[in-house]
Amino acid sequence: MTRTASCSCGALRVVCDGEPQKVALCHCLACQKRTGSTYGIAAFFRNEDVSVHGSSKLYTRQADSGFPVTFNFCPDCGSTVFWKPQRSPDLTGVAAGAFADPAFPKPTSAVHLESRHLWVGDL
Ligand SMILES: [Zn+2]
């Protein structure tokens, strides 16, 4: 199975081989800011299963774990497509929505429930 995630304009693409190691939903406020939505969903693939095409700009912030995480976003349209968590240097996080695939594997965990918008899960 090969899946491709891409930004809004398509200039930045990430080709992922095999199944994600983990798919996690995060309700934290930083993910809300990054996505503009009420939560983010990360699909983690092994670095060797990911190939990046196109240029990206970087934004690094401290994660709650205390380790930095570096987000790669398209310089033209601004979509974040993938990121590198230094806490797990062997993994690449890919924005689940960037696959534009309603059949993409669902999250198996959710974190930062304290920031969950109260209606999420009701609709
Ligand atoms: Zn783009």
Ligand SMILES: [Zn+2]
């Ligand atoms: Zn988060």
